[in-house]
Amino acid sequence: MAAPALAISGLSKSFDRPVVADFGLSVAAGEFYALLGPNGAGKTTILRMVAGLMRPDSGDISIFGVDARRDPVAAKRITAWVSDEPMVYDRLTPLEYLEFVAGLWQIEGPRAARRANDLIDWLGLRPHANALCGSFSKGMLQKVALAGALVHDPRLIILDEPLTGLDAGSARQVKDVLLDKVSQGVTVIMTTHILEVAERMAQRIGVIREGRLIAEGTLAELRARIGKTSSLEDIFLDLVGQDTQAA
Ligand SMILES: Nc1ncnc2c1ncn2[C@@H]1O[C@H](COP(=O)(O)OP(=O)(O)OP(=O)(O)O)[C@@H](O)[C@H]1O
Numbered sequence: 001m002a003a004p005a006l007a008i009s010g011l012s013k014s015f016d017r018p019v020v021a022d023f024g025l026s027v028a029a030g031e032f033y034a035l036l037g038p039n040g041a042g043k044t045t046i047l048r049m050v051a052g053l054m055r056p057d058s059g060d061i062s063i064f065g066v067d068a069r070r071d072p073v074a075a076k077r078i079t080a081w082v083s084d085e086p087m088v089y090d091r092l093t094p095l096e097y098l099e100f101v102a103g104l105w106q107i108e109g110p111r112a113a114r115r116a117n118d119l120i121d122w123l124g125l126r127p128h129a130n131a132l133c134g135s136f137s138k139g140m141l142q143k144v145a146l147a148g149a150l151v152h153d154p155r156l157i158i159l160d161e162p163l164t165g166l167d168a169g170s171a172r173q174v175k176d177v178l179l180d181k182v183s184q185g186v187t188v189i190m191t192t193h194i195l196e197v198a199e200r201m202a203q204r205i206g207v208i209r210e211g212r213l214i215a216e217g218t219l220a221e222l223r224a225r226i227g228k229t230s231s232l233e234d235i236f237l238d239l240v241g242q243d244t245q246a247a
Pocket residue numbers: 015016019037038039040041042043044045046
């Protein structure tokens with residue numbers, strides 16, 4: 001059987017208190033998976049550990065069968081990480097930035113230029129392709145950062161709140177790019193507080209509270225679990241609220 005795109009088990013991380021506790025998750029290749037959870041639930045911490053940006057206290061992370069803790073470089077070669085705080089170089093244009101990132105992945109010359117130009121067109125950045133990134137709005141920077149994360153053709157794309165601060169047109173472009181990627185067999189995992197986005201785009205939804213996965217499934221499965229024919233918002237609040245009372 002093919003390895004899952006992402007398999008996490010026993011993942012834990014504490015700062016001054018436990019933030020991620022024995023967390024497990026499995027996402028199949030080609031799946032669009034949304035991670036939901038209240039503020040401070042541990043979503044970003046989990047994804048930063050998956051992306052190799054933070055060291056877990058314990059646990060295993062496997063990306064398409066690659067042990068991400070033992071072989072972080074191999075894992076990063078097949079993974080894209082898009083933070084909610086886009087970081088691009090102010091003094092480069094989007095084209096220069098994308099060619100620079102391509103170079104980091106040893107994609108050189110005409111191939112790099114072609115890849116950069118394709119991404120510029122795909123994300124609607126052509127009118128700004130030769131302007132300095134330092135003059136861009138947050139939404140435009142977000143799109144440049146997304147383009148940069150896709151340069152090396154990752155098989156797994158992990159995004160933290162990718163639609164925050166985007167206007168309707170930009171949000172649509174980013175959603176279309178992600179759906180397009182999924183239709184090509186790429187796996188997408190993203191956190192969002194926009195429940196409608198999770199409802200419309202994700203094949204499966206996971207709900208995190210206090211560093212644990214408290215529910216997971218398709219929207220229909222989550223509905224069945226709650227026993228209601230309600231919206232994802234009702235289900236989410238029910239799950240999170242119910243657990244709060246239980247705790
Ligand atoms: N580097 C750090 N040092 C100390 N505490 C941290 C650190 N990073 C995160 N935390 C704490 O860990 C908890 C989980 O934070 P995290 O950013 O993972 O949550 P989140 O689910 O992504 O929240 P949000 O939806 O608000 O973005 C929070 O209480 C946060 O303050």
